[in-house]
Amino acid sequence: MAAQPASPAPVQEPGLRARKKQRTRDALIEAAHRLFLGQGFARTTVDEIAGAVDVSQRTFFRYFANKDEVALAVLAEAEDHFIEQLQARPAEENPLRALRAAIVGSWRERGAGRDTGPSSVTAALELIQMIETTPTLLAAHLRRVTEQERVVTLIIAEREGLDPAEDLRPAVLAAAFGGVLRAAHLSWSADQEDAGPEGMIALIDRHLDLLGPALVGDWRP
Structure with a gap:
């Protein structure tokens, strides 16, 4: 009697495959984050990260080119999300208001329901410190x-109908805003981690409120 052909392997739905890949990617980021903070970036190997998730080194390299990329992954996603938020801001907002609303919206949306794991506020800020x-x-x-x-x-220049090669205000604002954000992030400390995204937003607001006075105000009584 002729052997029956083997049944084809079940085909996963595209949505299911995408979710499985995202879970693996998140698990690798979380494992890397835990190992980096526990034993240091230099001492952590790709094999250790892959082993912590029970996948092969080959699987790791399907998601990340190297250790640097996995270490920066959470921040890269947050930065991309901020750009999306900025592009979606109403045209009638002035540039600084649009930037401020975009960063607040980014922290708030990404922090919603993410109290733990690689996308949490605490994880992102611990990575910044590292x-x-x-x-x-x-x-x-x-x-x-x-x-x-x-x-x-480029986004600010386009919103305002300016040529950034001729009008330097978009570049100056982008640089100043980025510097203020970095100062806010670096002022965060571990004892603030329970405040969640709203605590980080409050910290950013405090720094941005001082941008004008720091630039044009008289500092001495």
Whole structure:
């Protein structure tokens, strides 16, 4: 009797495959974050990260090119989300108001329901602290920050109908806004982690409220 052909393997729905890939990616980021903070970035290997999620090194490299990329993944996603928020702001808002609303919306949306895991507020801010003390990561992060400032400059210029090559205000604002955000992020400390996204938003607001007085105000009594 002829052997029956083997039944074809069940085909996963595209949505199911995408969710499974996202879960694996998130698990790798979370494992890397835990290992980096626990034993240091330099001492952590790709094999350790993959092993913590019970996947192969080959699987790791399907998602990330190297350790730097997985370390910066949470911040890269947050930065991309901020750009999306900025592009969606109403045209009648002035540039600084649009930037401010975009960063607040980004933190609030990404923090909603994410009290733990690689996308949580605490995870992102702990990573910022680690990046600032790891030269290779800081260099890669600053390159991305520079690129984001260029993108913000172009978005603001387009919103205002300006040529950024002739009018320097979009570039100046993008640089100043980025600097204020970095100062706010670096002023966060572990004892503020229970405040969640609203605590970070309040910290950013405090820094942005001082932007005008710091630039044009008289500091001495």
